[in-house]
Amino acid sequence: MASFGVFRFLVLLAALVWILAEERNETRKLYPWTNGSWFNMGLLEFEKWSNQPFLFKEKSRFCARLRGLTPGQRRVCRRHKDHMPVVSSGVKQGISECQYQFQGRRWNCTVTGDETVFGPLTLIASRETAFTHAITSAGVSLSVSRACRDGRLSSCSCSRAARPRNLHSDWVWGGCGDNLEYGYKFTEVFVDIRERERKVKRGSREQGRQLMNRHNNEAGRRAVIAKSRVTCKCHGVSGSCSLITCWQQLPTFREIGDFLKDKYEGATEVKVSRRGKLRLSNPHYTLPTAQDLVYLEESPNYCVKNETLGSYGTTGRQCNRTSSGMDGCALMCCGRGYNTRRVTVKERCGCKFHWCCRVECNTCVKTTELYTCK
C-alpha cells in the first residue's frame, strides 16, 4: 500500500513539473500560435471565385481552407460565408490605405506575400503594428456596413439607426443608410475573437499583446463611426427641394486613413500590469481613449535590412532632398547619404480644348533629379 502512495506522489510531482515547464515555455515563445493572420484575407482573390457560387453554399468547406484564420474565425466564417468576400475587400482597402499613408516613411507598409501579410515585424508590439490592426479593422467595418446597405449580405440590410435628435423636423429620416451598427458588431466578433479564444497567463507579454490588439481593433471601428455623418438630399420637381431625406453615410476611406494616421502619431505607450490590465508606461502621459492607438514596444528604426526582424532597410528608397520631414533624405537615409540621378521625363503640356470634344497637348521633355538612399 505504501508503494502505491509513493507512486501516486511521483505521478503528481511529474505532472506539476510538466505544468510549470509548459508555463515557463509559454512566456518565452515569441512566435504566433497560428500560421499567419486574418490579414491574409486581404491577399485572397475572392473576385476570381465569384463565378463559383457553390463555394458559398451551406455544405461548402471553404472556410477550412482559408489560411490565416483561427478556429474561432473559421466558425464565424462557416456561419457567414457570404461575408468573406466583403471582409477580404475591407482588408484590401485597409492595406492599400496603409501604403498610401506611409509611402514617405521608412516603414512603408510593405506586404510580404505570405499569410502573415506584414512579415515578422508584426511580432513587435510597435506603433506600426498598432496601425495595421486599426486600419484593417476599420476596413472590414466599413466594407460590411456598405455591403449591408447594398443588399449584398443575407443577414443585414439598410441602417435602422434612430433619427438624430437635432435633425430638422420637416426632413424625412430613413433613406437607405450604411449599416454602421452591423458593421461594427460583425467586425468585433470576427476580428476580436482571435484575441479572446486562447487562454494566456495573466500579465504575460502575450496577454499584453491581446489587449493591445483589441484596443487598436476597437480604435479602428470607432474611427468609422466617428467620421460617419448624416447626409441629406433634395427631391422634388427640378430641384425644388419640396422633400428632403436624410440617412447615415460612411466616411471615405481616405478620411479614416488620415484620422488613424493622426492617432498613430499620437499613440500612447502602455505596459501590461501583473493583474492583466493595460497601464500607462509613464504615469505622466495622458490616458488614451477608446479612439486612440496604444503600443507596448518601441519600434525598430527600420534603417538597415534585418531579415530576422523583417525590416527591409531604406537603401534604394527614394527621398526628397528639400524636405525636413520623414520623407527627406536626412531622415529616410538614416544619415548614410543619398545618390542623385538625372532623369528625363516626358509630360503632356500646353493642352488645348477644342469644341467639341477633343483635347490636344504637346509633349514637353523635362529633366529632374531623383534621390535615392545609399
Ligand SMILES: *[C@@H]1O[C@H](CO)[C@@H](O)[C@H](O)[C@H]1NC(C)=O
Ligand atoms: C518549449 O517549447 C519548444 C517548442 O514548442 C519545445 O521544443 C521544448 O521542448 C519546450 N521546452 C520545455 C522545457 O518544455
Ligand SMILES: *[C@@H]1O[C@H](CO)[C@@H](O)[C@H](O)[C@H]1NC(C)=O
Ligand atoms: C504552420 O505551418 C507549418 C509549415 O507550413 C505546419 O507544419 C504547421 O502545422 C502549421 N501550424 C498551424 C497551427 O497551422
Ligand SMILES: *[C@@H]1O[C@H](CO)[C@@H](O)[C@H](O)[C@H]1NC(C)=O
Ligand atoms: C516600400 O519599401 C520597399 C522596401 O524598401 C520598397 O521596395 C518599395 O518600393 C517601397 N514602396 C513605396 C511605395 O515607396
Ligand SMILES: *[C@@H]1O[C@H](CO)[C@@H](O)[C@H](O)[C@H]1NC(C)=O
Ligand atoms: C537583427 O535584429 C535582431 C533583433 O534586434 C538582432 O539581434 C540581430 O543582431 C539583427 N541582425 C542583423 C544582421 O543586424
Ligand SMILES: *[C@@H]1O[C@H](CO)[C@@H](O)[C@H](O)[C@H]1NC(C)=O
Ligand atoms: C519635397 O519637399 C518639399 C518641402 O516639403 C515639397 O515642397 C516638395 O513638393 C517635395 N517634392 C516632392 C517631389 O515630393
